[in-house]
Amino acid sequence: MRVVVAGTGYVGLTTAVCFASHGHQVRCTDIDESKIEMINMGISPIFEEGMNSLLKEVVESGQLTASTDLEKAVVSSDISFICVGTPNLEDGGIDLSQIRTVSASIGKALSNYDGRHVVVVKSTVLPGTSEETILPELEKNSGLKSVKDFGLCVNPEFLREGQAISDFLDPKNTGIVVGESDTESGDVLVKLYAGFNGSVLRTFLRTAEMIKYARNAYLAKDVSFANEIANICSTFSIDYLDVKKGMEMDSRIGEGRFLSAGLGYGGSCFKKDVSALIHRAESQGIEPNLLKEIEAVNEKQPTVILELAKKALGNLKGKKIAVLGLAFKEKTDDVRESKAIKIIDLFLTNKAQVVVFDPKAMDNAKKIFGVDVDYAENAENALKNCDACVVATEWPEFGNLKLFSNKEDLIIIDGRRILDWKSLPENIRYYGIGFPILNK
Numbered sequence: 320m321r322v323v324v325a326g327t328g329y330v331g332l333t334t335a336v337c338f339a340s341h342g343h344q345v346r347c348t349d350i351d352e353s354k355i356e357m358i359n360m361g362i363s364p365i366f367e368e369g370m371n372s373l374l375k376e377v378v379e380s381g382q383l384t385a386s387t388d389l390e391k392a393v394v395s396s397d398i399s400f401i402c403v404g405t406p407n408l409e410d411g412g413i414d415l416s417q418i419r420t421v422s423a424s425i426g427k428a429l430s431n432y433d434g435r436h437v438v439v440v441k442s443t444v445l446p447g448t449s450e451e452t453i454l455p456e457l458e459k460n461s462g463l464k465s466v467k468d469f470g471l472c473v474n475p476e477f478l479r480e481g482q483a484i485s486d487f488l489d490p491k492n493t494g495i496v497v498g499e500s501d502t503e504s505g506d507v508l509v510k511l512y513a514g515f516n517g518s519v520l521r522t523f524l525r526t527a528e529m530i531k532y533a534r535n536a537y538l539a540k541d542v543s544f545a546n547e548i549a550n551i552c553s554t555f556s557i558d559y560l561d562v563k564k565g566m567e568m569d570s571r572i573g574e575g576r577f578l579s580a581g582l583g584y585g586g587s588c589f590k591k592d593v594s595a596l597i598h599r600a601e602s603q604g605i606e607p608n609l610l611k612e613i614e615a616v617n618e619k620q621p622t623v624i625l626e627l628a629k630k631a632l633g634n635l636k637g638k639k640i641a642v643l644g645l646a647f648k649e650k651t652d653d654v655r656e657s658k659a660i661k662i663i664d665l666f667l668t669n670k671a672q673v674v675v676f677d678p679k680a681m682d683n684a685k686k687i688f689g690v691d692v693d694y695a696e697n698a699e700n701a702l703k704n705c706d707a708c709v710v711a712t713e714w715p716e717f718g719n720l721k722l723f724s725n726k727e728d729l730i731i732i733d734g735r736r737i738l739d740w741k742s743l744p745e746n747i748r749y750y751g752i753g754f755p756i757l758n759k
């Protein structure tokens with residue numbers, strides 16, 4: 320099939336590369352010329368495991384090309400995916416400006432289109448957005464009627480940054496959700512996914528939109544629940560990790576992959592989507608108390624690290640604190656809503672001297688902090704002469720005890736509970752989320 324992808328961020332580029340690798344002819348578009356240039360050279364503008372090699376392969380084979388001209392791309396394609404950003408507005412709602420612009424361009428292209436095109440919304444949008452915003456924009460700019468002249472689908476994306484390629488190529492754990500304006504359009508999208516190993520749920524457009532929010536809110540709930548229980552455990556001299564093991568024995572709770580205690584959820588989705596759902600529920604006259612608490616617990620969690628640092632170091636003024644990890648999670652360079660960034664802000668407000676290191680996210684962090692922090696070349700250098708170290712992202716290398724083996728009198732604050740504290744040298748004082756306060 321001839322596929323167009325509008326927006327080449329984490330979701331768009333992954334979508335484009337993966338469909339191309341399945342033999343489809345893909346053209347991806349973006350307004351950012353530098354991204355388009357890089358993609359056409361086979362170089363990924365983002366860090367994502369396996370992205371560079373797969374991108375290079377599909378560019379060299381001619382399966383994938385990139386351009387800034389969305390309208391031209393749509394005219395010679397069968398199906399187009401909207402993968403642009405839907406960031407929060409100040410009031411928590413979502414900013415649909417990128418969605419509107421792209422929908423208008425696709426609409427204009429459809430006015431010169433021969434055949435029946437299918438437009439697919441992959442960006443996360445609130446229930447009702449496709450019917451109330453995207454569809455009117457497409458109809459107005461094309462002069463066509465939906466269902467009769469073109470189709471509309473909602474196909475929310477469930478990939479996890481850090482394993483975006485493998486999640487997309489193998490959707491058996493998430494399934495494929497297809498919201499459809501009509502059966503014929505849904506059939507086209509289902510056909511495109513032939514060869515991807517995931518069960519398909521076909522439903523209404525707004526139901527598909529809601530499924531994405533319901534899943535993210537559910538997972539965010541687990542994270543905030545874990546953090547609240549972990550914070551209580553600390554004050555009772557209980558290690559939350561032991562409690563978590565005990566919880567996971569109960570098959571009703573299960574594997575509990577989102578029950579890890581830590582700094583709270585970050586990244587481009589959970590916070591944005593929970594806030595947007597709260598905002599939308601309130602506009603419908605519903606008081607979403609649970610969602611609000613999920614958010615409140617999450618916002619407060621970085622202050623737990625600040626309190627641990629103060630407990631360990633006293634006044635933070637002039638203290639040198641190494642922060643290991645800047646990305647919102649391991650295996651990505653994405654620092655959007657990263658809790659590491661929030662913690663660094665708290666340390667700087669308390670006049671600490673901060674030195675940072677992340678294997679992939681240094682460039683993105685430099686755009687935020689400029690000269691306010693020091694940047695180390697590696698984790699070992701970050702730890703030199705520091706008073707305390709905070710593990711803020713669960714990169715596996717930060718869990719390697721060798722990193723700390725020659726350190727004298729170091730204080731470690733494990734914001735991700737990845738260190739085997741029992742095996743740390745005696746002269747290291749260990750603190751962690753959900754760890755008994757001053758147990759060792």
Ligand code: NAD
Nearest residue numbers: 326327328329330349350351402403404405417442443476
């Ligand atoms: P992103 O910010 O990384 O990428 C968006 C891209 O769209 C940018 O490259 C931007 O330049 C481009 N763009 C903006 N206006 C454009 C236009 N008029 N024409 C063409 N391109 C344009 O965003 P993302 O993280 O890829 O997320 C995209 C959507 O997918 C969001 O709605 C997000 O909530 C959702 N989502 C994200 C993830 C994730 O893990 N990042 C997972 C699932 C769903």
